[in-house]
Amino acid sequence: MALIVKRVQIDVRCPWCLTVAEDSTHVLFDCSFGRSVWASLGVNEVSSGGYSGSAFEIFRQIATVCDRDKLALVVTVCWNLWNRRNRWVWDKVNVSAFGVTTTTLNMLQEWKRSRVERTSMEVNVDAAVFTETDCVGIGSVISDENGGFLRARTQKIRALFQPREAEAIALKKALSWVKEVGYQRCVFETDAKTVVDAYKSGEGNTYFHLIISGCIDIGKHYDEVLVEFVHRSANGVVHALARASHSVLDVQECGFVLLQTLFLMYYLWI
Structure with a gap:
């Protein structure tokens, strides 16, 4: 199937499937x-x-039935598909389906981060397991x-949990608490890479993934939310707070002075 323009044959078929x-x-x-x-x-x-x-x-039609996140995904996929088409037609650069998918996900992540970081709160989260008392301590x-x-x-x-x-x-407790406080744009940081990876993939069928699914559901109630990995060295304050929870009853909100007191108790305890 070709169109002749000024004696030049132009193939009007799709350059990928060459069928229509x-x-x-x-x-x-x-x-x-x-x-x-x-x-x-997955769409x-x-x-x-x-x-x-x-x-x-x-x-x-898509805009009337999709939520904002899915619509953002649809638009980004379309942009990358059209960009891939142009790169092939004009520059003969061939990008695989995996390449288009990866670029799409990276663009979405960068777009979300740029939106969140403009007016966002940073929430550091950590947990400590006390096997001797069958307790888990959480700090945020x-x-x-x-x-x-x-x-x-x-x-x-x-x-007692693993x-x-x-x-x-x-993470789930922190998401619930920060939502109740009223912050709508947040970056949650944890040194548990398995949690971050599971949150971003949304896949799995273990009890651990069931908890992650609950985190994802809560995250949908924010205007913008990201869950990111940080090294333990950058999460030291909240790690000490999680350990200090061993000395408090149930839930305790902390002002700056009480936070310093808990740190002192923690360092004396260890």
Whole structure:
């Protein structure tokens, strides 16, 4: 299938599947390459035939049924699919479906971070397991965008969990507490990489992943939320607070003076 313009043959077929005439709807939603990208991102319903019309009309239909996060994903996928198409047509640069998917996820993460970091609170979270008393200690510290202390909270749970479950519970408790306080844009930082990875993937069927699923559900009630990994050296304050929870009853919110007192108790205790 070709169009002749000034004696130059121009192939009007899709440059990827080479089966039908190319238009924006085909490139973004119907082509087999695009379908593989949508499927890999878990939104294959976008290209499964549930929507019809021009690309613009499909966007309008999607916007009426998708939440904000999914809509952001859809727009980012479409941008990267069209960019991939142009790079192939004009520069003969071939980008794989995996490359498009990876670029999409990275762009979304950077976009979310840029939005959150403009007016965000930073919440450091940690957990401590006390096997000798069958308790878990949780510490959370909220700082403003300049790193200034706002408030802190320590909690002791009378149950025994494995470390990764304890860290997941610490995140869930922190998400609930900060939401109750009223902050809507937050970056939660923990030194438990397994928790961060599980939160971002949203996959798994163990008890640990059930706790993570609860974290994700709470996170949906924020305007913007990120969960990030930090090294233990950058999480020392909240680690000491989690350990100090061994000396308090149940839940204790801390002002700056009480926070310093708990630290002193912790260092004397160890």
